[in-house]
Amino acid sequence: MKYTIVIQWSNEDNCFVVLLPDFKNEMQPITHGETYEEALKNGQEVLELIMEEYQEDGKTLPQPKTFIFA
Template sequence: MKYAIVIQWSEEDQCYVVFLPEFTNVMQPCTHGDTYSEALENAQEVLELLIETALENGEPLPNPKTLGQFFQVA
C-alpha cells in the first residue's frame, strides 16, 4: 500500500520531522531525522511497523489518500 509521508524542517527541533497523515491514531510527528534522507528512512520503518502491527492485531489499515484529498478546500 502507498501512504503519504510528509517531511518538514522544524526550526524548533533543528531536525526534519515526519508526519503520516493517514494514520490519525498515531502521535504526530511520528519520527524525525537530522537529514532529509534519514527522516525518510525512519518514516519508512515506522510505516512498515504500523502496517505490520495492524495486520497482526486484525485491525483495519487506513485507506491511502490521493494528493487531491489532502488539498481539498472546504
C-alpha cells in the same frame, strides 16, 4: 498500498520531522532525522512497523488518501 509521508523542517527541534497523515490515530510527528534522507528512512521504517502492528491486531489499514493537483 501507498501511503503519504510528509517531511518538514522544524526550527524548534532543529531537525526534519516526519508525519503520516493517513494514520491519524498515531502520535504525530512519528519520527525525525538530522537529514532529509535519514528522516525518510526512519519514516519508512515506522510506517512498516505500524502496518505490521495493524495486521497483527486484526485492524483494517486506512485507505491511502489521494491528492489531486490542479
